[in-house]
Amino acid sequence: MEFPEETPAAPKPITVKQLVYRLRDTVSIAMGTQWVVGELSNVKHHTSGHVYFTLKEQGAEIFCAFFKAAASKCPIRLQEGMKVHVLGSATVYPDRGQLQLVIRQVKAAGQGDLQTRFLELKAKLQREGLFDAEHKKKIPTFPRAIGIVTSPTGAVIQDMRHVLERRAPWVKAYLLPIRVQGAGAEHEIAAAVRAWSGAPFNGLPPVDVLIVGRGGGSIEDLWNFNEETVARAIYECTVPVISAVGHDTDFTIADFVADLRAPTPTAAAELATPDGPEWLRKLSRMEQALHASARHSLLRSKLKLDVYLRGKLLDAYSLLSPYSQRLDDMEETLQNAATTRIFHNALHINKLEHQLQMRHPAHRNRERTQLLASLQAGLSHAAAARMTDLSSQLTLIQARLEAHSPEQTLRRGYALVENQDKQLIRQTNQVHAGEKLKIRVSDGCFYVRDDTPQ
Template sequence: MENKVMERSLTTYTVSQLNKRARQLLEAQFPLIWVEGEISNLSKPGSGHWYFTLKDEVAQISCAMFRSQNSKSRFMPDNGAKILARCRVSIYEGRGDFQLIIEHIEKAGFGALQRQFDELKERLLQQGMFDAKHKLALPAYPKRIGLITSPTGAAVQDILSVLKRRYPATRVTIYPSIVQGSNSQGNSAAYELANRITCANTDKTCDVLILSRGGGSLEDLWAFNEEKLAQTIYDSSIPIISAVGHETDSTIADFVADCRAETPSAAAVIVSPDANALILDFERKEENLKEIIFRHLQAKGQRVDGLYRRIRNPVDFLLYVKSQLTNLKLRLQQSTAVKFRNYSIVLRNLDEKVTRSHPSNQLFSLWGKTELLEQQLKKGILTLLAQKQQEWGNTARLLHTISPLNTLQRGYAIVLNKQEKVLQHIANIGIGDQVSTRLIDGMLLSTIDEIIPEKNNDA
């Protein structure tokens, strides 16, 4: 009973709902991926779409590449062709078929490897792993050289032969490693090569490392294109020379390494100075050093001879020093007496100057000047007052002379109209107008009854 209740509580889907849900889960779980396999059952109907099966040794899967995508493809597939497909995982809901929706196909093998090479190269370039500022300088005279390569390959013999001929003084440590494929423990060549670089950095006995192998195809050299090996080369504190393949071969290790050699033999030449040239250079420097030492000894001998001739009897030297001390004592006494006399004169002058500048003397001088200025001020005030009194009298007399009151005292009168303006002409007055007459002791108010003009108009 309980089992039946539990079964009823589970979600019930229709077939279409289940297929749709499964498709959504698959497409959400798997992003755009690459799948490699062999084409079979290829069909190209009139719709322009491609339908085929992609298989390997143990499994197969249905694929569809729609016309909008296959029209852009430069590779025309055929049954039996091995391809690399960029696709999305999906389900065809109508039949519930699990399938791949292909967006791009290319021939498997070299094309895929080249694409991986280009993608890794671009990514490491963007990370700055190829920048020259990260490259380590190679030692001029390495004491020990580390060689990371296959111990049975031709590359190791070429390098050792060149080093023995050019620079036999150096010592070589070989870090044996496979250079392609995998070893018996299942470790890849890239893993072993990176491990040998790490060991060399841990030992810290080598001044420089040579990472080398002979030529081969892109597949043969692929271990040197692995990102793990590139990162290990970049992290190495020992400078690394990459000598992989022939002159035309190019690997990721070449770009990351501190130096790239065209061949393994070229790497040996780069890392080793020419012993014969060094011997010639040492012999030339030895001759130059002998010549310098000989000239130096000659110069020192001449200097010793000169110093010997200049050596004098100590007694004579003491007498000379005594004479010098006596002269210095006399000069010191004379100089002291002169300075004392000069300072006395300066002190006396300063005393006189201080006396003249005493406040009592200054006050007495200022008091005399104040009394003189006071007398000059009083005299100036009296003179100015007399001048002003005289000017005032003259002005008063002048005003009295021209004053209308003075005219009235002589018997004249001043006639004013209603606006109190002085009347000078009869034309300015009319019959019936009132006028006021100013006398010496008062005013007269009158009304004009008659106007008599002057007979002599010309006058």
């Protein structure tokens, strides 16, 4: 590694490793071994036998390493929230450049502040009956919709979605996103639970079960689920609530009040839904058992019937024949039961194919072409019928006109008389002596003169 030139104003630079090792030596010499009192958080018991935790108080914390050689002699099991006295030496972990205490000895010093608050609230709510079993609502076996109250980010919601899609893809899942840690997050959690308790009157879809939770973390990270407002919202919720906070070893007040506690959010999704593939296998086994039982029952009935028929009670045949026929019918029905589902599925597929074909543009064009041809044929037929009807009416009218025409009257032997003014003579006073009259008969006309004396 090349270093810049050293000048009087700029001392020679050192490497990171050199800096960290100098800090480690300085801290170790300055602090030595010291008893420190604080509260445990983020306690992790490693498979190697080492124990790692954070020692803290309000406004300050330090990482601690309790190695196996010393941890194996500790008379108490370290847990979240414990208040302890630790004997340790301060140092710097070079790989991370992290200040830490290497612990040699641990003594219990009573409960931590958060643990004390936790136990006090738990005792209070237990006295009020919020944890009683008679208040627990049953989780439905086959929910149609599930509400989820958690953070919209992170792996928790994705893991839950994967479980729901694998176990029960027909179940609708609705997420109401909230903050799950930090100042005021408990009010968001409680408001979300109350909102779903009042669905659908507040615009949320109704659900059959509610999952409230978050992923793992320290006691501080999970503390919002230890607040009284969250506990009372869960207790008053009209929808069954599954609490899923942290990991299997984490317990919160919400877990005690909820109708069911799940060790993890993923487990909550499994507890809230039926195992769809397993139920299909169960139904298949039940169907096979039913068929086997029915066949066995039919065989026994047939054997009994054969004994009666071959026995002395020959007249019993007439009494048993209807039952025998009924057994045959039942056997046929049971034999067809296995193929009924396939038949219905095939029928449904054919129906869908038919609907698809019916909606195909070529089919619609053929239908409309046929409809147009039908309409044209109907129009031609209607026009021809109308013309025939009008022709018949015209012939009838012509016949009536001819029956009442003057020519027809003349053919019956009558005559028409006109004067010189071409007026029809209807009365004798219209004729004057010596007047020339025109007489019209069926085959022509002739003239006469009136010589009748006046």
